[in-house]
Amino acid sequence: MGQLLVWEWQSELFVFKQQGHFNNVASLAYSPDGQHIVTGGDDGKVKVWNTNSGLCFVTFTEHTSSVTNVTFTSSGFVIVSASLDGTVRAFDLHRYRNFRTFTSPRPAQFSSLAVDVSGELVSAGAQDSFEIFLWSMQTGRLLEVLWGHEGPVSCLCFSPVQSILASASWDRTIRLWDMMDSWQVKETLPLTSDGLSVTYRPDGQELAVATLNGEISFWNPHTATQSGSVAGRHDLQMGRKETDKITAKQSAKGKSFTSLCYSADGESILAGGQSKFVCIYNVKEQMLMKKFEISCNLSFDAMEEFLDRRKMTEFGSLALVDEGAGDGDSVNISLPGVRRGDMSSRHFKPDIRVSSLRFSPTGRSWAATTTEGLLVYSLDGSLVFDPYDLDLDVTPASIRKQLRLQDWAFAIVLAFRLNEKALKQEVLETVPHDKIRVVCGSLLDIYVEKLLGFVAACLEKSGHLQFYMTWAQSLLMLHGQKLKNRCDFNMYNIRYAVALSKQRGMKRAAEEDEGVEEEDEEELSEEMSEASVEDAEMML
Structure with a gap:
């Protein structure tokens, strides 16, 4: 079932259970404060994750088919999800319940979703009827059906500063719909290929569009003019599948980016698609800044650029050899146009790809839903805030106040309770050299080991070698017997x-x-x- 179960082994008590998405993860969205991530998958589940602990704390199972898109409202307490079962559902994070269900007059499969800044308008695009539906969040009523696209609506995005909806379609157009002017088309932007993804810059002054030919184009939504483009096809570097009869270089010519997301400052843009790479481009310079390889797992298909010679026979690739033709068994080769493979096959190898990308509102991290699952990339190598025995009086201001009062031992205790590296280093380096031995003698046992570990880490990187050596010598001389257990552990090693x-x-x-x-x-x-x-x- 893909579950992680944890028991306390002595008392045999059940502690907790965690379960990810059973099938592919299709979409994700960050909460406005960056503390939560919501994901939707092909198993019909909507899961909400805590970004600090990485644990899922609520799962909604009301959808009966694949969830194609999820998003948060601006308040951060409502999640909206679209599904192929013909419904758009709103979930309340206060009571953990589905309080709104939006449907269309005729059954439709919703493949795209967007909610405006106020959280009042909910829009969803259908992939079979080429329509865009608008509902009211408060009443749940259908307000309008927007016509005009001549192909499936692949992506929707509301402007963050105006009531304007941008829709991308396979009919090679981007349409801007004015919500304040009777939902009329304000502008139509012509594209050179099918539109796959569209997103607004955080300030609403620029529009980025990913098309089927592998390009990312940038538009000014006010003047309807193109301001630049990036040819990203060469950066995808698609691997070669086992059943491909062409090289990876030729196969990459038919690949494109399917998800775009601006960084929090709007200077860069993330792009991911049918590849194991996520690219980040500088918008102003229109050049590639960095590529992230999301997986090295060779059990996925399309990971390697060249086929393995060990799998080659005199008749060609082993995956293409029709072994069971005489027995009446089906051949394990997917049909043309089938991307997800035959789930009933015993030898199913999913293709590596990125289905959705989102940048954190804090600008410190970004997340991607991939074949590997939900991946979070962060600038912070470890937890930024991991306090110990914290209360309301432990603040940086109170710590610096104790330093001014020259209460060095109490300031060190408060700094280690707040547990911020920069603050701990500031407090230690403020202590006068001749007071180190006195301070070490007045520390509680529980902070001695923490302080010794921190001093050891500083000895490797800091330039104040003699200063921290004095700290280490004083701690070991005064608390040697208390640190005997740690020394014994080192001796056994x-x-x-x-x-x-x-x-x-x-x-x-x-x-x-x-x-x-x-x-x-x-x-x-x-x-x-x-x-x-x-x-x-x-x-x-």
Whole structure:
């Protein structure tokens, strides 16, 4: 079932359960504060994840078919999702319930979704009837059906500053609909190929469009003029599938970006699609800044540029050989146009691809839904805020106040309770050199080990070598007995390393010189063991 179950083994108590999406993840969205991520998958589930812990805390299962798009409203407490089951549903994060269900007069499969800035208008595009439906969030009534597109509506996006809806379609146009002027078409932007994705810059002054020919074009929505374009087809670097009869270079010519997202400052744009790479471009310079490889898992298809020679036979690729033709068994080759493969096949290899991209509102991270699942990339290598025994009085201002009062020990305790690296370093380096021994003697036992670990980390990077050596010497001299357990642990590790080096040394000596006499072998092994013991003593 793809579940993670956790028990407390001594009491045999159930702790918690986690389960991801059973099939592919189709879409994601960040909450306005960046604390939560909502995802929708082909299993019909809508899941909400905590970005700090990485755990899912609520799952909505009201949809009966694949969820194609999800989004948050501006308040951050309402989630809206579109599905192929012909419904658009709104979920309340206060009571964890589905409080609105939007439907169309005729059954339609919704493939795109957008909610305006106020959270009042909900729009969804149909992939079979080429229509865009508008509902009221408060009443749940259908307000209008927008006609005009001559192909499936692939993407919708509301302007962040105006009541204007941008819609991308396979009919090679981008239409801008004015919500304040009787839902009329304000502008029609002609494209050179089918429109796959459209997104507004955070300030609403620019529009980015991804098309089927692999290009990203930038438009001014006010003047309906194109301001630039990026040819991204060469950056996709599509791998070669096992059943492809053409090279990966030729196959990449038919690939394109299917998801776009501006960075929080609007200077860069993320692009992902039918490839294992996510590209980030500088909008002003219109050049590639960096490529992220989302997976190295070779169990996915289209990962390698060249076919494995071990899978080649005299009749061609092993995947293309019709082994079961005489037995009446079906051949494990997907039909033309089928992207997701035959799920009933026992040897199904999903294609690596990126289905959705979103940048965090904080600008510190971005997330992608891929064949691997939900991936979050962050500028912060570790948790920014991981406090210990925190209360309302522990703030940076109160810590600096204690420094001004020259209460060094209390300031160190508060800094380690707040547990911010820069603040801990500031407090330690403020303590006068001649007060270090006195401060170390007045620390509680629980903070001694934390302080020693922090000093050890600073010794590797800081330029104040003698200063931090003084801290380490004072802590070890005053609290040596309390740190005995940690020293014992290090001693056992070093003993194990010594024994291992003895064993390897004897084996190496025996292999190098089999003709050496037994006395010489004993002297050699003793010398090597003595050298390893000396190295271990120096390390200790």
